[in-house]
Amino acid sequence: MASRRMRIPIVRILVLGLFLIFVLAPLYWVFITSIKPSDDYLAVPPVWFPAEPTLVHYTAALFAYRGLDGLVNSLIISVSATVLSCLVGTMMAYSLARFNTGGQHLSFWVLSQRFLPPIAIILPLFLNYRLIGLQDTHFGMILAYTVFTLPVSVWMMFAYFRQMPRSLEEAALVDGCTRWRAMWSVAVPLAAPGIVAAAVFTFIACWTEFFFALVLTSRNAFTLPTVFRAFLSFQGAQYGEASALAMVSLVPSIALGVLVQKHLVRGLTLGAIRG
Amino acid sequence: MADVKITGLHKRYAGGVQAVRGVDLTIPDKQFTVLVGPSGCGKSTLLRTIAGLEEADEGTIEIGGAVVNDMRPRDRDVAMVFQDYALYPHMTVRNNIGFGLKARKLDVAEINTRVMSAAKMLGIDGLLDRYPRHLSGGQRQRVAIGRAIVRNPQIFLFDEPLSNLDAQLRDEMRVEIKRLHQEIATTMIYVTHDQIEAMTLADWIVLMRDGVIEQQGAPLDLFERPATKFVAGFLGSPRMNFVPCKVARNGAGARATFTDGRSLPLASAHAGAIPEGELTFGIRPEHISRAAPGASLRDGQAALTATIDLVQPTGTRTFAQFQLGGVEVTVELPSHIVEKPGASVELLVDMARAIFIDPRTDKVLRAEA
Numbered sequence: 001m002a003s004r005r006m007r008i009p010i011v012r013i014l015v016l017g018l019f020l021i022f023v024l025a026p027l028y029w030v031f032i033t034s035i036k037p038s039d040d041y042l043a044v045p046p047v048w049f050p051a052e053p054t055l056v057h058y059t060a061a062l063f064a065y066r067g068l069d070g071l072v073n074s075l076i077i078s079v080s081a082t083v084l085s086c087l088v089g090t091m092m093a094y095s096l097a098r099f100n101t102g103g104q105h106l107s108f109w110v111l112s113q114r115f116l117p118p119i120a121i122i123l124p125l126f127l128n129y130r131l132i133g134l135q136d137t138h139f140g141m142i143l144a145y146t147v148f149t150l151p152v153s154v155w156m157m158f159a160y161f162r163q164m165p166r167s168l169e170e171a172a173l174v175d176g177c178t179r180w181r182a183m184w185s186v187a188v189p190l191a192a193p194g195i196v197a198a199a200v201f202t203f204i205a206c207w208t209e210f211f212f213a214l215v216l217t218s219r220n221a222f223t224l225p226t227v228f229r230a231f232l233s234f235q236g237a238q239y240g241e242a243s244a245l246a247m248v249s250l251v252p253s254i255a256l257g258v259l260v261q262k263h264l265v266r267g268l269t270l271g272a273i274r275g
Numbered sequence: 276m277a278d279v280k281i282t283g284l285h286k287r288y289a290g291g292v293q294a295v296r297g298v299d300l301t302i303p304d305k306q307f308t309v310l311v312g313p314s315g316c317g318k319s320t321l322l323r324t325i326a327g328l329e330e331a332d333e334g335t336i337e338i339g340g341a342v343v344n345d346m347r348p349r350d351r352d353v354a355m356v357f358q359d360y361a362l363y364p365h366m367t368v369r370n371n372i373g374f375g376l377k378a379r380k381l382d383v384a385e386i387n388t389r390v391m392s393a394a395k396m397l398g399i400d401g402l403l404d405r406y407p408r409h410l411s412g413g414q415r416q417r418v419a420i421g422r423a424i425v426r427n428p429q430i431f432l433f434d435e436p437l438s439n440l441d442a443q444l445r446d447e448m449r450v451e452i453k454r455l456h457q458e459i460a461t462t463m464i465y466v467t468h469d470q471i472e473a474m475t476l477a478d479w480i481v482l483m484r485d486g487v488i489e490q491q492g493a494p495l496d497l498f499e500r501p502a503t504k505f506v507a508g509f510l511g512s513p514r515m516n517f518v519p520c521k522v523a524r525n526g527a528g529a530r531a532t533f534t535d536g537r538s539l540p541l542a543s544a545h546a547g548a549i550p551e552g553e554l555t556f557g558i559r560p561e562h563i564s565r566a567a568p569g570a571s572l573r574d575g576q577a578a579l580t581a582t583i584d585l586v587q588p589t590g591t592r593t594f595a596q597f598q599l600g601g602v603e604v605t606v607e608l609p610s611h612i613v614e615k616p617g618a619s620v621e622l623l624v625d626m627a628r629a630i631f632i633d634p635r636t637d638k639v640l641r642a643e644a
Contacts, residue, residue, distance in 0.1 A: 032373050110394075167361035174355045175349040175375035175422070189365045 034243035074224040078206035081145035089153035097161035153198040160194030196263035258273035277339030277429040284334035294320035296486040311473040342576035354423035362407040504602025541624040555632040560607040566621040575627035
């Protein structure tokens with residue numbers, strides 16, 4: 001027994017180590033580049049840690065390249081779209097799961113919206129947005145992202161509501177609730193892990209979305225990912241600024257992940273909820 | 276407190292399954308009525324329709340004289356205990372029990388008083404701040420019952436509340452539910468597929484089959500005087516033995532002859548009333564006994580020699596099986612009589628308790644008729 005306990009799981013450490021290098025090495029490169037002086041970007045041999053770290057790329061990316069405006073826009077648009085997508089998605093998923101709304105085909109139709117490549121709808125969307133004045137507006141982007149993320153959030157919560165015993169809400173109905181109240185005070189709290197998981201997915205999808213933002217925004221409602229275009233220019237690539245902005249853009253996603261980690265794991269495993 | 280009157284009730288599910296077809300039922304105030312039957316017989320659907328969780332396709336449901344077909348469940352003033360308890364997992368026991376009162380916007384002090392008194396009545400007052408996941412099956416069921424009684428409803432509905440419990444706990448809870456009915460004397464409608472639960476709890480049993488009421492009556496009445504083969508076979512454990520036979524008169528009496536050539540004389544009460552012909556002979560295991568050596572036959576008893584081929588001792592009694600007319604027949608013997616398979620025994624058949632069934636209609640032929 002003692003020898004078994006002492007044995008070091010070499011293979012496991014090796015596999016995990018390789019995986020960690022695979023995941024963390026690019027992040028390290030981005031971080032280091034963001035604080036390197038410009039001359040060190042592509043130095044041979046590589047500079048593993050700059051002798052004189054600098055924050056100059058951060059100030060340039062955030063202010064000179066309007067990264068801060070993009071950050072604020074991205075926050076407004078992503079948070080609003082996430083809230084809307086989860087709110088509408090919750091009600092839609094509940095309706096599909098409990099009342100079989102639209103028969104057996106509507107739920108699949110909702111998912112099938114994701115089969116459509118975004119490029120197929122971007123031109124009509126652009127023309128319509130320009131026509132009704134939604135182009136380059138926060139509201140326009142929130143609307144586009146809500147619709148774009150709805151299929152996934154509906155399906156994540158649909159699975160959750162469907163495996164929830166009906167008797168819980170029926171007990172609430174007999175106990176004195178309306179259907180609406182039974183949903184909000186019994187079904188929704190129990191689906192919270194699913195809703196949180198859907199919210200994280202929705203937020204990350206909106207936060208990293210580039211294509212819609214590129215076509216539908218210009219000077220006013222541009223989001224963070226579109227700012228990165230500016231770092232590739234005729235003068236060459238602005239590695240420092242791009243890396244600095246990449247580091248900044250990681251913060252909300254990581255913070256969100258850490259905050260909801262507990263719920264997220266439960267939500268993704270669609271854990272049993274019987275009391 | 277209220278009576279329930281159901282008239283011409285039909286319920287069809289999407290997909291064409293007709294769960295309830297034309298049920299008429301009157302349940303008097305304060306009666307403990309058990310709806311019993313095999314799974315899929317429509318008993319749960321009937322209960323859920325009374326609760327308002329299913330809509331009736333045809334027919335009316337009256338509670339306390341008022342037609343409730345179009346009322347929402349919350350307005351019917353009924354309480355329901357579910358098979359899977361249906362406790363809200365995210366609420367403490369206190370909030371589970373008080374949820375219905377809160378939904379009806381009762382005063383907080385009043386809610387607390389009523390929750391405490393219900394919890395005391397059920398012996399769960401020490402668990403009020405726990406969550407359902409920290410409770411045992413029996414405790415959960417008590418909380419579910421507490422949630423029902425705290426509302427002081429007109430009618431209690433129980434949907435197979437004991438089926439998720441183990442055998443011992445089931446016996447305990449059965450006693451508690453019976454005691455509860457004696458204490459709070461409210462109309463209770465209880466659904467089960469377990470005939471022992473039905474027999475022990477009910478003032479009135481409604482036996483359902485394929486969406487219709489097969490027979491209803493007081494428990495012993497149904498047990499003693501089943502109207503059909505189905506009722507005779509459903510109530511009683513082990514179930515009644517059914518053996519095809521041919522009845523023929525001989526002089527003043529009559530005999531039932533089985534396919535293996537053996538025959539039994541009909542009791543005098545039956546002899547005149549049962550027609551001749553191909554019938555099914557029904558006898559409960561407990562109405563066949565071991566013959567005492569040298570004892571003479573009493574009126575209505577018939578002697579039968581049988582070769583035991585299987586013995587199942589349960590401790591309190593022993594079930595033995597033998598062949599009669601090509602059918603395996605079970606007999607209930609006292610626990611100390613454990614025959615070895617292959618043993619030949621003398622049995623007494625209580626022919627006065629036997630029934631005869633017309634195999635074409637499955638109806639029990641009445642000796643009194």
